[in-house]
Amino acid sequence: MKKFGLVLTASALALAACGEEEAAEVTSEAGVEGETQAITLGATAGPYSDMLNKAIVPQLEELGYEVDVREFSDYIQPNIALDNGDLDANLFQHTVYLESFEEQHSMDLSALIMVPTAPMGIYSNVFDSIDAIEDGATIAIPNDPVNAARAFLILEDEGLIQLDPEAETLTVSEQDIIENTKNLKFQPIDAGQLPRAVEGSDLSAVPGNYALASEMDLLDALALENMPDQYRNVVAVTADNEDSELAADLVEIVESPEFEEVIDAEFEGFGKPEWMTEE
The missing domain is CATH 3.40.190.10 (Periplasmic binding protein-like II)
Known part of the structure; x- marks a missing residue:
């Protein structure tokens, strides 16, 4: 001991x-x-x-x-x-x-x-609200499975995608998407690069710690995650x-x-x- x-x-x-x-x-x-x-x-x-x-x-x-x-x-x-x-x-x-x-x-x-x-959030310099997101928009998401699942859950909560109800919540992936109402295109990148991706993509799903480290305001997110404990x-x-x-x-x-x-x-x-x- x-x-x-x-x-x-x-x-x-x-x-x-x-x-x-x-x-x-x-x-x-x-x-x-x-x-x-x-x-x-x-x-x-x-x-x-x-x-x-x-x-x-x-x-x-x-x-x-x-x-x-x-x-x-x-x-x-x-x-x-x-x-x-x-x-x-x-x-x-x-x-x-x-x-x-x-x-x-x-x-x-x-x-x-x-x-x-600090929750993950969906950030954008292109759109000013979830409702304003256009068809075919590109969203940068974490390239690790755990944080990618979090991004997909936010998108589902916001009505942008629908996930297979039989899929395991904590491990959902792009393959579990059964409806993509805005035809979003997913761009997996390293989580630490997601704050920069706000400039290069239409949308970016940024974990809270990386957002704060980049001096982003959590309340500027178009949507914040309803985080499971x-x-x-x-x-x-x-x-x-x-x-x-x-x-x-x-x-x-x-x-x-x-x-x-x-x-x-x-x-x-x-x-x-x-x-x-x-x-």
């Missing part, structure tokens, strides 16, 4: 020359008297490292944790770092990706709690640490009114998971 490192932050200095002793001691709510718990959290650069720094880290520090936030530029290293103990938790991925990644890489990771997530990002830890004090503190922080206040003020357009919207 991996253990979170403990770092002594108080020391007793023996002043032999004058025969005096001084002791500095810190009592931490996160750990044992005289000790503080140093942790490292990971996230992709952009909205989710911002979410850590603005909505989660301040409350962790109030509990006595010493927190370092490490930013990543890809979706591979954050889970590798979590699995090998370089991170104590991460925030960047949805449940579908997490489960697929740990299966492919023989890891045992656990999703603690879902957080508000499986696509909302999660705070993740290793299975060994699922029942740790840190895990419990992270869940309590995300469920707190203070967390939601920061989300409402700083993360406009982010879709909240069902547990946050239930009355």
Whole structure:
């Protein structure tokens, strides 16, 4: 079982020359008297490292944790770092990706709690509304199956296509389209290039994190996805640490009114998971 490192932050200095002793001691709510718990959290650069720094880290520090936030530029290293103990938790991925990644890489990771997530949107510099989309328009979509399925679900919600009702919702593809009312043409490209595709295509289905990283306004989208909870990002830890004090503190922080206040003020357009919207 991996253990979170403990770092002594108080020391007793023996002043032999004058025969005096001084002791500095810190009592931490996160750990044992005289000790503080140093942790490292990971996230992709952009909205989710911002979410850590603005909505989660301040409350962790109030509990006595010493927190370092490490930013990543890809979706591979954050889970590798979590699995090998370089991170104590991460925030960047949805449940579908997490489960697929740990299966492919023989890891045992656990999703603690879902957080508000930037939705995928349909953006255009050519059309100013869904109704204005012309017959035969080209739409750039993610070239990976998981995010492509999300794009097709948005298009179906907006009445632009109809998907086979027998198809698996989370894995629908172009082959599952049984009606294409606008004769849309699909242009699969790397998800990271989709913000640029807004300039080169009639339409572009841009995942929220890439939109924000490109300084796009989520509310400028012609349509935002009605995101299934499986696509909302999660705070993740290793299975060994699922029942740790840190895990419990992270869940309590995300469920707190203070967390939601920061989300409402700083993360406009982010879709909240069902547990946050239930009355």
